[in-house]
């Protein structure tokens with residue numbers, strides 16, 4: 001197929017979702033990825049956990065690590081009050097471009113920064129006129145979760161800042177999970193869930209990966 005999976009998702013959103021309606025964009029992505037082809041969006045099941053944490057935190061400054069197609073970016077931005085700022089870092093330029101168009105279709109305003117988190121995080125304070133992040137959603141390369149959290153601790157978090165990380169058990173970020181569970185700096189809470197787009201009938205399959213999932 002000539003197009004990439006993210007571009008196919010974008011085309012589906014542009015075809016079926018109402019312009020300016022964030023919920024219809026989320027529903028379009030979820031129906032495409034549960035019926036046609038799996039993709040690594042956080043999905044609706046884990047997305048409900050993300051929603052609850054955002055609503056409870058009521059953050060003004062938000063950072064997302066790992067934009068992909070912008071699904072979780074839309075999920076977060078749709079719940080923020082006017083004036084709040086959401087920055088999302090994506091290292092894959094093709095993903096970032098798809099995300100910009102999906103976020104635009106939802107009628108939302110987000111700053112997508114293209115580059116590697118380890119390069120960009122140390123520059124954020126200087127680049128953006130912000131003090132600290134109130135909420136961080138971590139969903140990029142699982143091997144980078146812990147390294148980037150320590151970069152954030154340098155001077156971008158404050159007492160009460162909330163970090164929420166996807167995939168800490170599947171595919172897994174064991175060093176991050178251990179650090180969060182043992183560091184005196186954090187109170188950690190684990191939300192058992194299921195991998196996105198799996199609890200369904202026939203339809204699309206995982207990208208050629210036979211998964212033995214121990215579903216908790």
Ligand SMILES: O=C(NCCO)c1cc(-c2ccc(F)cc2)cc(O)c1O
Nearest residue numbers: 040041066139140141166167170171209
């Ligand atoms: O790599 C991931 N994200 C960073 C992208 O730059 C990612 C992977 C998976 C996944 C993949 C393949 C499988 F078999 C199971 C899970 C799921 C996710 O939610 C993810 O966020």
Ligand SMILES: [Mg+2]
Nearest residue numbers: 042139166167
């Ligand atoms: Mg994920």
